[in-house]
Structures are given as C-alpha cells and as structure tokens.
Amino acid sequence: MxxxxxxxxxxxxxxxxxxxxxxxxxxxxxxxxxxxxxxxxxxxxxxxxxxxxxxxxxxxxxxxxxxxxxxxxxxxxxxxxxxxxxxxxxxxxxxxxxxxxxxxxxxxxxxxxxxxxxxxxxxxxxRDKIPHSKSLSVGYCCNMANNHYLFAHILNTHGYEAKLVYQEQFQDNSIFNHPAWEVLDEEFESIPTSKALKDKIEHHEFVISAKWDQNVCIYSPVTLNERALKNFLYQERFNFSDLKKMLLINNILPHWDLIAKLRQFDLLQVSGLAIALAPFTGRPYVTFPYGADIFDSAMEDSTMGRLMRLGFKMASGHILSGTRFGALVHELQMENVIYLPYMCNTRIYYPKDESEFRDELERKYGKGIFLLMPSRQDWEVKGNNKFFEALAKIENKSNIRVFCINWGSDLKRSQELVENLGLSDLVFWLPLLAKGRLRKYINACDVIVDQFNIGEFGTTAIEGMACGKPVICYIDKAFEKFCQNPPVLNCKDKNGIISILNLIINREYNLNSIGSNSLQWVRQNMGIDALLPKYLDFYKKAIEVGPAIWLN
Structure with a gap:
C-alpha cells in the first residue's frame, strides 16, 4: 500500500x-x-x-x-x-x-x-519571469454557473488550447456548475445530483476532472503518514524547508490532484475557492470573481479568508466583470486590474424559432404576453418581491403570463406572496430547467425579467438579450456607463416596474424592436467577436507579469 x-x-x-x-x-x-x-x-x-x-x-x-x-x-x-x-x-x-x-x-x-x-x-x-511562448494554453477553475465551461468552449472553438479543470466533489458540487447542465434539454422536479447526470452527456475533451481527497482533511494515525509524505514531496518540488510553509501546505493537501492538473497550463483563470489554491500552483493566474468569493470569502477572519486574500494579492492580473468589485481593489492589494464584461457565448445563445413550443405553452397556459423570470427567488439580491407587488397593482393584467422557476432561498416566500396577492392565475411555477430547456423558454417568451437590487446584469439577462429579447431589470449609473448604455427596460422600485408593465400591456413598446436592439448590443459589447481579443490580450500580459515567488 x-x-x-x-x-x-x-x-x-x-x-x-x-x-x-x-x-x-x-x-x-x-x-x-x-x-x-x-x-x-x-x-x-x-x-x-x-x-x-x-x-x-x-x-x-x-x-x-x-x-x-x-x-x-x-x-x-x-x-x-x-x-x-x-x-x-x-x-x-x-x-x-x-x-x-x-x-x-x-x-x-x-x-x-x-x-x-x-x-x-x-x-x-x-515575481518570476516566464520565457515568452507563441502558444497559449489556459486552464479555467471553479465553474460557477458554468461560466468557465463556456469560456473553455469559446477558446476551443477558436483554435486555442483551453480546458475546464472540474472539481465535482468540492467547489463544483452544485448541479448548476455541472457541464451537463449547460446542454441538457430537460426539466427536473427536484435538484438532481451530479452523479445522476454523468450518463446524460458525452465526455468533453476540454473538461478535466480533479479529485478532492477528503481523507487528508482528517487527522488520524493513517493519514499522518500521507500528510507527511505529501509535505516532503512538496518540499522537493518547491525547494523549501521552512516549518511555517510546511504547515500552511496542510491546508491545501485535499486539493493536491487539482493543483497538479492546473500546473500544466501557461495561464489560469480562477474564481471562487480556486483563488485560494492558485498561489500554490506556481503558475501565472488571473482572478475572475463572481461575487461571494470577493465580498464574503475574502473578508473572513479565518484561514480560508487569509488564503483568499493571498490569492488576490499574488495574482498576475484581475478581470472584473462589474463596477461593484472596484471597491475592494485597494483593500485586497489587487494589481494589473482590467474591467471587462462577462463574455456571452453567442454561438449557443442566439434567436431561434420556438413557435411550436410557444404554441404548446399557449395551449397549456393561455395566450397573452409571456414574461420569463429565470433568476432565483432571492429577495435581497434579486428583489423578486418588488415585481410581484408591482404586478398586483396593474389593473388590466389578464393577458399577462409570468413564468418563474422553482429555486432560490426565498422560493416559499415568493410562492406565498403570489398566492396572497391573488396572482396564482397569472404566475406559473416551472420545475428546474437545465440550460438547454431554458433556452427554449427564453426564445418562446416575449420579455425576460431579471433583478431589481444589485444594479448589474444577471447571467440569464445577458443570455436573454443574446436571444433577442427585451429585459426588465435595474442597471445603476456606474454599470450603465461601464456597459455602454444597454437597451434594457430599466427600473428599480415598485412604481418603476408598474410603469414599464403598463407600457408593455398597452402595446406602447415595440418589443420586437427592443429585442433586436438588445441582440445587436450584446454582440457588439459582450459577444465573442467583441471581447475574445481583449481577453486574450490580457492573458498574454498576465503571463508577462509572471507568477509570484513566495514558496521558495
């Protein structure tokens, strides 16, 4: 043994x-x-x-x-x-x-x-300087909402070597981070396990699985030997003997397989807890925070919080997809920062004729104006309650059909609110939709409803615009300037939502024209052709910055 x-x-x-x-x-x-x-x-x-x-x-x-x-x-x-x-x-x-x-x-x-x-x-x-290479290989880690799966997909389809390093047992354990979720055209009454999806999708050559060795997390007479052995091996690899460094390594031993697989790439792009692990790879990397990783995890007074702050400090660059992240640039000692919007995969999200599916929905729910709220039910972040309260105030709303998805921390509260407001005949709760099925709903509906609190796009809002749909959401002034004035139906409070809903119901908006403008805007500002050259250019600059030297 x-x-x-x-x-x-x-x-x-x-x-x-x-x-x-x-x-x-x-x-x-x-x-x-x-x-x-x-x-x-x-x-x-x-x-x-x-x-x-x-x-x-x-x-x-x-x-x-x-x-x-x-x-x-x-x-x-x-x-x-x-x-x-x-x-x-x-x-x-x-x-x-x-x-x-x-x-x-x-x-x-x-x-x-x-x-x-x-x-x-x-x-x-x-920092260490890496010899210049004409080739570029990129490893993506932490697949929050399949963002990095889509990045790897984009680079591969454009002739670059890129892989998603997927850690199913740990940071990618949510079904919404599973690559299968992005392509399946299915509905689920309850959240399926990753294991249940393994046989539903063929293996992608640009997805690598990495193990999480949870046994190494546990001190026991058996694992003491393994921990000591791995410390010794790490000492040989990075040539250090300082006790404090050795003890620090114990924090990341369960992720040994992940770190080893990340070392094969010229550059890494990391989110979530992968930010805390990236400094141990010895490779140049850029962070791509999504929210909780920078606002919550990196602020903790814990070993993990310190490792996250270390990850931000040691990075060769940072790609911030929104202006709200800028408040922490100085505090987290972030250098070489660029603001780039989320890159939407317009090869997957595009207008598609779903008239047959629309007919099916109309037979089931009746004809009318179809609004889709794909975002999770989370009143603090998404402000879904504002929308339901505004809808209740609309007088002539009988031809409105609102489709919401059964997920989110405030799902039960939202369902109770809808019932108490007397909206049960207008608001319909859909089962969980894998992204392949969600795309069908997006293309079959008339308007996408996003968030009303954070002042920035949710991912599904961008995907809705890429499918040529008008989007109702709140975009604050700073993000509006950052994103070059997106053509959204912008509103924040209940009165603003009421005003927009009335204009939609009374046909005072040309929804087809707004949807067409949304499509063109996404392609020009968040599409592959617009953003891929900017991402690749920043990747090359990050490699030139080089990895931090701190383990030896």
Missing part, C-alpha cells in the same frame, strides 16, 4: 524527480520531528508576544489575547502527549485519546499558518 501511494504521488507531482524517501519509518520520523519543531515555534511565538505586543497587528493582538490561556494549555497538553505519537501510529492505544491529541495538533498548525499568512500579506511581491 505504501509503495502504491508513493508511486501515485510521484506520477502526479514529481514526474521524473527522484524520490529520496526510502521507508515508512523515515516518513514517521519526519512528521514527529515536525511536531517537535511546531511546539518550539508556538513557544517562541508567545515569547515574542510578551516581549513586544506592539509589533503585531490589532487583529492578531486581539486574537492572541482572547486565546492565549487556552493555547498555553494546549502547549502543555502537546508536551505531555507528543512522545506518544510514534506509539499511536504503530500500535493500538485509546482511540479517543489519540483523537483529542490530533485535534490539538491541528489547532496548533492552523494558528501558526494563520500568523504566517498575516506576514505574507504585508510583504511586497516578487
């Missing part, structure tokens, strides 16, 4: 680099000695705190003050138990006692790696 593990790791990480570990005892001794050094590191840390507390940041001082007594107890506990580790690995002793000890060891490692991250975030960045 040991030889199989070593061979597998050599193949993934080291390639042809010779492996110097010869037996399991050496691995055990290496980890045992690391723990002894960890204990000394903790003691020295508290000594420094006592000698010069002003040298630490306010945040760290507060952290240390609140936890110093508990950690002093932990140090004593480690002193009492550390001699038992080799015994614990090689013999049967009380499992609960071992578990308590290992948890204390993990807490100590987290504390040291957090302090190390705090120091790195204060240091200037050194």
């Amino acid at each position: 040991r030889n199989m593990v070593i061979q597998k790791l050599r193949k993934l990480i080291l390639g042809d680099i010779p492996l110097r570990i010869s037996n399991i005892e050496e691995i055990q001794n290496s980890h045992y000695n690391s723990n002894l050094r960890a204990l000394e590191e903790i003691k020295l840390y508290y000594k420094r705190i006592e000698e010069d507390s002003t040298a630490r940041s306010v945040e760290v001082q507060k952290y240390c003050t609140e936890n110093i007594l508990r950690n002093e107890q932990r140090i004593k506990f480690m002193e009492d138990k550390i001699e038992k580790q080799v015994v614990a690995i090689n013999s049967r002793i009380d499992a609960q006692e071992v578990s308590v000890y290992l948890k204390s060891l993990l807490s100590a490692e987290i504390m040291i790696s957090d302090l190390y991250l705090e120091n790195i975030l204060k240091e200037p960045i050194r």
